[in-house]
Amino acid sequence: MQIEERIQAAMLTHFDEVISAGTPPSLRAAMQHALFPGGARIRPQLYMAVAMVSGEDLPSLTDAGAVALELMHCASLVHDDMPCFDDAQLRRGKTTVHVEFSEPLALLTGDALIVMAYQVLLNQTTKKRLSHSHALRVLEMMNVLSQGVGVPHGIVAGQAWECESKVDLWKYQRAKTGSLFTAATCMGAVAAGANPAPWLELGESLGDAYQIADDIRDVIGHVELIGKPVGQDIEHGRPSAAQVLGLEGANAEFKRLIDNAAKSVPDCAGRDILRAMIFKESERLVPQREYQHYLEVSKQKQQQSELAA
Amino acid sequence: MQIEERIQAAMLTHFDEVISAGTPPSLRAAMQHALFPGGARIRPQLYMAVAMVSGEDLPSLTDAGAVALELMHCASLVHDDMPCFDDAQLRRGKTTVHVEFSEPLALLTGDALIVMAYQVLLNQTTKKRLSHSHALRVLEMMNVLSQGVGVPHGIVAGQAWECESKVDLWKYQRAKTGSLFTAATCMGAVAAGANPAPWLELGESLGDAYQIADDIRDVIGHVELIGKPVGQDIEHGRPSAAQVLGLEGANAEFKRLIDNAAKSVPDCAGRDILRAMIFKESERLVPQREYQHYLEVSKQKQQQSELAA
Numbered sequence A, B: 001m002q003i004e005e006r007i008q009a010a011m012l013t014h015f016d017e018v019i020s021a022g023t024p025p026s027l028r029a030a031m032q033h034a035l036f037p038g039g040a041r042i043r044p045q046l047y048m049a050v051a052m053v054s055g056e057d058l059p060s061l062t063d064a065g066a067v068a069l070e071l072m073h074c075a076s077l078v079h080d081d082m083p084c085f086d087d088a089q090l091r092r093g094k095t096t097v098h099v100e101f102s103e104p105l106a107l108l109t110g111d112a113l114i115v116m117a118y119q120v121l122l123n124q125t126t127k128k129r130l131s132h133s134h135a136l137r138v139l140e141m142m143n144v145l146s147q148g149v150g151v152p153h154g155i156v157a158g159q160a161w162e163c164e165s166k167v168d169l170w171k172y173q174r175a176k177t178g179s180l181f182t183a184a185t186c187m188g189a190v191a192a193g194a195n196p197a198p199w200l201e202l203g204e205s206l207g208d209a210y211q212i213a214d215d216i217r218d219v220i221g222h223v224e225l226i227g228k229p230v231g232q233d234i235e236h237g238r239p240s241a242a243q244v245l246g247l248e249g250a251n252a253e254f255k256r257l258i259d260n261a262a263k264s265v266p267d268c269a270g271r272d273i274l275r276a277m278i279f280k281e282s283e284r285l286v287p288q289r290e291y292q293h294y295l296e297v298s299k300q301k302q303q304q305s306e307l308a309a
Helices: A003-018 A025-035 A042-053 A059-080 A103-125 A132-149 A155-161 A169-191 A197-220 A241-245 A247-264 A271-285 A288-308 B003-018 B025-035 B042-053 B059-080 B103-125 B132-149 B155-161 B169-191 B197-220 B241-264 B271-285 B288-308
Strands: none
Touching (some): A003 A025, A003 A042, A003 A059, A003 A103, A025 A059, A025 A103, A025 B155, A042 A059, A042 A197, A059 A103, A059 A132, A059 A169, A059 B103, A103 B059, A103 B103, A103 B155, A132 A155, A132 A169, A132 B103, A169 A197, A197 A247, A197 A271, A197 A288, A241 A247, B003 B059, B003 B103, B025 B103, B042 B059, B059 B132, B059 B155, B103 B132, B132 B155, B132 B169, B169 B197, B169 B241, B197 B288
């Protein structure tokens, strides 16, 4: 089974397992809306690739970790889209949860998804004869995941940096986006019973690359391409690498980070496959043809306005 | 040390342990505002009393559980107070988090507190030689806590019932308030390595009693007494036992539930102390003098309006 299909199957199974008939129908529907159909599922894919090349021996635990990670990501999207943050109407090409349902339900959906992430992992520990190493692995997975989400350096803290008057751009972006990427690579290793430390750099590089890609797409992107409104950073006055480094500087930095990510993959059986995945993903994140096209058009416009002046 | 002091000390210690210097200052301040000074801390008190009479053998784990429970409760208060729910200005006699800080920070504070509840328990498992029984206990505590908060029957689901057009009053209240009380009694037993099942009824009875007490106070209360605006149920069109049963019916049901709670305490060394605690708490929840006074005044008013008609 391809990684994408495996993640989709796990998402469906765990959704039905946790959200039983007793759940309030609107909350259930709102949670489903937030989770299906998904986006690129890039974090669980990265996580699962690391677990597989690290020699996963408990596939159902690997699956649960992928779901937990994606639940946390979707929870943050639902809350970020709410009127008090981005006030976004569209996400993944469809209406956001608070628009489709209501603000109270969007708030509760995010909360329920955060708790559900732990429930999915805890459900892996309820069998009669749980081995000590299995128990420790689940605890460590929850630990890594919590660090990626909560205080002091997780995605929630990253969002909170937006509320500060003085912000260190890299610290902010590292927390806002990068922390769930490092959680993905490290938790993938832990799920397979491997040491997470050698996987930290891959998560950091990809997280930084992903954030810069987001900034670049926010400048060059079309709403059809990324499924959400563009120009959001400028509109919301958020710090952006594309503004600080300039578009060409940001693209050069993006390429450097992708190269660094590929180089950082530790020596393991699936090293080449994982590297190929990284380069393929990089092209999805910032299609170089789109980028070049935008650059040429904006240079032409600049020349025209210089001639006219 | 008294239970109240022990809980306060644990809250302070775990706050400093999780929220290190790297946390965004406003988020840290907002989380502090949400947690200190606390309300009655009734849930962690109940939890700790059960752990103590069940023969707690790992006091630092008991402490962590009390903090985790209170963090979940405070998270739900912060989110419930937000404009899209109760739009409350006051909580515990001071301004609510979104009023004091901002809506985005209130949203993030709730999220961070939910994750922190797990972090506090997970921090109990990071020592070098963690025994298997200790690991299993922490996992089971997180399991009980998650059920009390998430879907299908936790407090988040309880809140979501408010968004449904058809609501079963008891199902709604059992989830909205009761689920964290059953989590408190059951988690207290688990923390002490005891069987949680005999403690379920105590949690259910007290949860129901607490919710009815809230409804009664919403009718008879003064804002000075309960630290938040009264008449909220009617204003928000929320189902309330005081409306369904009438005030006197609700008070009779409250007393029956308290008696039932006291009777349900399983045979254990501290049984009498725990029962005395329950009766003392019942008087705090619905001061019978206040209740009688309100009843007399409203009967006099009714007689006067009948005479005038």
